[in-house]
Amino acid sequence: MKNNSRIRTVLRWSFRFILVLLLIVIVAFLVVFRGALYNRFFLFPQQQAAWEAIRADRYAVELPYSIPWKHYRGSAHNHSELSHDSVVPFERILEVLQETDRDFIAMSDHCLPGGIADFGAQWRGLYSGKLFIPGYEMSRGFMPWRLDSDVVLDCSKESEALAQEIESLGGLLFIAHPEEDRDWHLPQIRGMEIYNIHADTKDEDLKALAPDILLNFRRYPEQTIRLIFDRNTEMLAHWDTMNVSRKMVGIAANDCHQNIGVYGVYTEDGNLMLHESSGKNAQEYKLNFLTRLLLRLFTGKLVPGEEAFRFQLDPYNLMIRFVSTYALASELTEEAILDAFAAGRVYIGFDMIADSKGFVFMARNKDHQAVMGENIMLTPDTWLIVASPHRCRVTILRHGEKVHQSEGVIVDWQPTVPGKYRVEAELNILGEWTPWVYTNPIEVMRDITTITP
Known part of the structure; x- marks a missing residue:
């Protein structure tokens, strides 16, 4: 009887110990995963429904003006198996472009073995209707495009000499990762990234994101990856400041690698x-x-x-869909797309939320009209016009300062002073205005002799 009593006592205390241990594990799980659990069962389903409602409520962008450009959706700053930190072949990249309905991709592979940028090593031209544009990401953030296939650059060359060489060969020089120290004094620099997914992750606490990655990434990949997004106010301010005294075209960088997994x-x-x-x-x-x-x-x-x-935390097709760079061009060729880049006929859209294709920002008076990247004379009848495929909040900024804000699918406003005007459009998602489109500026000028045809 005593043995039976001891066994019952041991079993009873063992059961209590297991129960307490299980309770501790449950409490610890709830503490660690409380934010991720809220996201999974409340926030992410609501966000998904809100995004789907916005996507369904799409308007045809119709203006009584003829705009001589087509909207080509693409992705800039991307890596392939030629980069040391990516193994994605060009064949797979082509599949991604087809899956995600992108028209072009501007590559920016890291320098090849031997410290060279060989513009004949990458895919170039149209493949199954998708345009591949060769390019490299070099030291000091140099990101040159529009160089012939026989061009081989020395990645170790001093930045001023390299910039001069790129210019002499007819290249178009943009800057990658502008959040880092860059040689902004160089006149050959024509543009910069105003949003980069990789840069946006630098201020994230990966430990804080881990519960969402473990619990929610498979079920809600788009909402989970969007947790990294922050308004890039500092970089936009830097871009606006530079645009006051020079032309600096802004693009988005997907920075696709598919190397975290x-x-x-x-x-x-x-x-x-x-x-x-x-x-x-x-x-x-x-x-x-x-x-x-x-x-x-x-x-x-x-x-x-x-x-x-x-x-895979950063699959190529997910990162491509995060943000798009749109070029207003006459045709889908490398020359036409990069001419749009050089001119600033470019806007970026966070299309993972809703498709921004067709977004219009233009200026018009009785004598002229201009789209983003162009200029127009300031007259008493000059208007800035915004047309959007989705209802949004439109903010018009002059040199980075807000001068007008209103909601709708069509917004027009009259400037009264010259300057460089750009637009930010935001979508109302669960009561929060969320950045959706950034345009390049239109320059409103007083002197008619400086107007470009």
Whole structure:
């Protein structure tokens, strides 16, 4: 009887211990994942529904004016298997462009072995109707395009000499990662990134994001990745300041690498080869009957030589959809798209939320009209006109300072002083105005002799 009593006592206390331990684990889980749980069951479903409602409420952009440009949607600053930190082949990039309805992609691979930028190494031209534009991301943030296929640049060359060489060869020089120290005094610099996804992640606490990544990324990938977004007020202010005294075209940078993740390949001898998606490291794990069975339960049928699973935080197609760079051009060619880049006939749209294709910002009077990147004479009948495919809040800024704000799909406003005017458009998502479109400026000028045709 005493033995039975001891056994019951041990079982009773064991049960209590397990119950307390389980309670501690549950409480710890709720504390650590409380924000992610709120997002999964409340915020993200509401955001998803709000985005879908905005997408469904799309207007045809119709203006009684003829604008001689087509809107081409693309992606700038992207990497391929030629970069040291990406393994994505051009064939896969083409598939992504087709899947995401992008017209062009401007590449910015890292310098090749030997410290060179070889403009004949990348895809160039139209592939299945998608335009590939060669380019590289070099030291000091140099990001040159519009160079012939026989051009090979020395990535170690001093920045002033390199900028002069790019210009002499007819190249178009933009700056990547302007949040870092850059040689802004160089007159060859024609444009810069005013938003970069990679730069936007630099101020994030990855530990704080981990619960959402673990709990919500598979179910709500778009809402989860949007957690990194911050209003880039400091960079926009820097851009506005430079545009007062010179022309500095703004574009968005997707900075696609697809290098944050892991994937497993089931080997011919029945083991698991675990790879980093950056291509840097691989390690083989021996599988026994039990671990092989568990792997099959979680991933399905195992085929030798094929991927068993992949966990990718930055898949190319997701990062491409995050933000778009639109070029107003006459045709889908490298020359026409980069002419639009050079002129500033460009706007960026955070199309993961809603498609911004067709957004218009223009100026008009009885004698002339101009779109973003162009200029127009200030007269008593000069108007700035905004037309949007979605209802939004439109803010017109002069040299970075707000001069007008109103809501709608059509907004017009009369400037009274010369200056460089640009537009920011925001969408109302669950009561919060969220950045959606940034345009390049139109210059409103007094002197008719300086007006471009």
